[in-house]
Amino acid sequence: MSADQFTGWVGLDAKSVEGNLVKTTFTPKTWTEDDIDIKISHCGVCASDLHTLRSGWGPSDYPVVVGHEIIGTVTRKGANVKHLELGDRVGVGAQSYSCLKDDCYECSHDNEPYCSERVFTYDSKFADGSTSYGGYALEGRYPASFAFKIPETLSSEVAAPMLCGGITVYSPLKRYGAKPGATVGIVGIGGLGHFGILYARALGADKVYAISRSKAKENDVKALGGDGILASKEENWTQGWTRKFDLIVSTANNADLPILDYLSLLKPGGKFVQVGLPEEPIPHFPFGPLIQNNVSLIGSLLGSRSEITEMLNLSAEKSVKSWVEPRPLDDVNQVILDMEAGKARYRYVLYN
Template structure:
């Protein structure tokens, strides 16, 4: 079979109950038309992200069913367009949560290496390209993506380790790097899970003096310290946690998206002129909070969205140079429904990666 003869096939959700009922089904779908700058990827691995579940259950708004999710894609290039410059057939490559942007010189974001904030950004699944075709993700056999959003993977990073870095990894790397995590700084990571454990790994790798793992309970404290934390805070086990740790952290990155976030208490942890960055995206609105901790100490509150292509390349090189490996659990793609159920139960420590048995030998 030639590269042009394969069919795109994946596990798709047909309605908002597909995760709860375990009813993703494998079926063929039509990818976007192949362009001169496109790369077709034979998928070997795809990470499971919280965004996949939010999308499948229409938690962030109605999903365009049928939909194949998955935006932590790793595989091998099997076809490249005539204008593709950096990727060749056979390269091991990865794709994250973004598959396109306008890439125009007059864009307010793309020329400044902020492509993820482009108004015409296209997500790897659940969005539509300018020609009206639907973007479909990596819970399947093949992916088709513009070369600018396809990245070579350093040889030293195993595919199952690389996959979650393309969303979870860079979602934490970007705000840490952009907000000065490094020598002389104390960094706090709220939530020790699929996102948060990368926050601990990157904060340590970037050279932060102290790394504080902030979670409700202390049951993950040993894990947190193995991942790079120098101390932990268990907010549900000490009613005075905020006061006891006040004015101690330069930068906090929060992965939590519960509707009852104690934001004012988190701001209390910050030093004067510190920064709080939210990356966890809630389905519901967070409650109002007192502005005084923000005003009285001059702290800043911000948000961060995935990472730019430049940051993905930089992150992969850092992982290769320092032998950084996230904690992953491999599941066969054919058992995706069981994997999503395990994800919903909070079982993985700390990331699930689907392995396409048809393509891994």
């Protein structure tokens, strides 16, 4: 591969989400001795990719190469890289850099996603001004500190979506109480939500329920290990479920969330964690339910490096399997359209 020209499927403007990615070359980040180059074999397709391609979360810095559920093999490594070797199979998720300084509160307290110097794996800038590019590509260049060895027993297509979709729900589940004795709810059964059920069960929660608009996915929920499903579009759907849940993790990214209903499901001291990010503001709601019911409303972004390693090892140990549909990278434009149409069950994974 060229030292400074990689090949990928590039979004040139907001219309790229309509199946208009262009296969062309791009210039990766400036090489440092802390970096690795990898030959990309797999990349999961995340809703974040679509939000970014259409500038849904604000103007994107085109041209962009999206994709942050990346698996590949190391083809080049910097002199400072000690934990990886050429040929290692590694994964890179949605974050590719933080300062990792001892005097950084976030980095020294297992909270790298909240470091003020963080760099996301695409549509972001490094300190030298070079751009980060993602995994819809043949090659990638990333700081080695955010590349993770993949356990041998995890296939690449199964492991890829764990690097964003998986860790996005694993981190709040682990931090906020998905454990033996707990009743956990997962809002939204999709790329993130199906991981929520898998990991809540793997972490030992006593009861795991899905919360969706309807019960259309009930069979999938039970096949994933869930105990049942609550349908929020049914009349009086919360009846019999108030104050039953210790923790609810919401993966939904629509703005019309019935948050007051969700909060009513929590026991006193319970936690509602939002990980899905709608493009539109969620309508305001009164503070009364938070105060009177002693419940917490929390946001969570990705997970720490140690949590990613822990999640991958737990997945290997307990045979956690992402529900994936492999698709050729050459078909990426059709895959984007299918993802936008909601056809994924539950994660498309592009492969070279």
